[in-house]
Amino acid sequence: MLPFAGGGAAFYRTWADRLPASVELRAAQLPGRQDRMAEPPVTDCAELVRSLTDVLVDDARGRTFALFGHSMGALLSFEVARELRRRGAPAPVLLGLSGWSSPRGGLPHSRYSDLSDEEFLDAVRRLGGMPQDVLDEPDLLRLVLPTLRADFSVAESHRYRPEPPLDLPVSVFGGTADPFTERRGLEEWQRETTAPVTVRHYPGKHFYLADHADAVAEMFTADLRAARDLADGTRTDGDTHD
Numbered sequence: 212m213l214p215f216a217g218g219g220a221a222f223y224r225t226w227a228d229r230l231p232a233s234v235e236l237r238a239a240q241l242p243g244r245q246d247r248m249a250e251p252p253v254t255d256c257a258e259l260v261r262s263l264t265d266v267l268v269d270d271a272r273g274r275t276f277a278l279f280g281h282s283m284g285a286l287l288s289f290e291v292a293r294e295l296r297r298r299g300a301p302a303p304v305l306l307g308l309s310g311w312s313s314p315r316g317g318l319p320h321s322r323y324s325d326l327s328d329e330e331f332l333d334a335v336r337r338l339g340g341m342p343q344d345v346l347d348e349p350d351l352l353r354l355v356l357p358t359l360r361a362d363f364s365v366a367e368s369h370r371y372r373p374e375p376p377l378d379l380p381v382s383v384f385g386g387t388a389d390p391f392t393e394r395r396g397l398e399e400w401q402r403e404t405t406a407p408v409t410v411r412h413y414p415g416k417h418f419y420l421a422d423h424a425d426a427v428a429e430m431f432t433a434d435l436r437a438a439r440d441l442a443d444g445t446r447t448d449g450d451t452h453d
């Protein structure tokens with residue numbers, strides 16, 4: 212599970228109770244937040260993708276796995292899947308992408324990282340997702356602002372590279388009133404894989420996921436079960452994976 216800009220692994224803590232016992236939840240903790248607060252945050256998307264892939268290759272050795280991310284985490288999940296393919300490493304059986312349109316069209320919003328602190332925080336408030344008690348507390352804001360800015364720089368440093376489509380199913384989720392994810396942008400993910408893409412919409416804006424976590428987790432679990440069964444059936448038929 213990969214986080215949104217400014218988010219940490221703790222956001223997905225409650226998902227452990229939403230997933231079946233057969234699924235072990237692993238949430239990535241990026242530098243610069245929570246128990247990694249002392250580490251400088253990463254600002255370059257390609258660098259972060261390489262680091263995440265390094266960890267995943269080692270952690271998922273011999274295991275069936277899937278990737279899920281919201282917002283910036285969706286972009287990172289997609290690029291990690293492509294980096295795994297470049298390395299000839301095993302692929303996830305399913306890609307879950309929430310709150311982010313296909314990157315073929317470029318960044319889904321204007322550049323925020325170059326704004327003044329006041330303008331930047333105004334933009335963050337409009338997006339939602341940041342607890343109000345943090346926004347109202349200057350000392351807390353000083354702690355989280357560098358990491359939040361760094362995460363927006365990660366998304367803004369992304370450069371889409373045309374590559375052959377992946378060969379894995381994709382589950383796409385979005386809020387009906389999210390300005391970042393118009394319906395067409397979500398449907399454009401179909402161009403990034405030769406396998407089926409399922410797009411689901413829920414009421415809400417960019418952080419619709421906070422209100423619909425139960426429904427999203429249920430649907431993602433169902434898709435994961437189907438994808439895992441398909442992968443097991445493929446291996447049973449004699450195919451092997453490098």
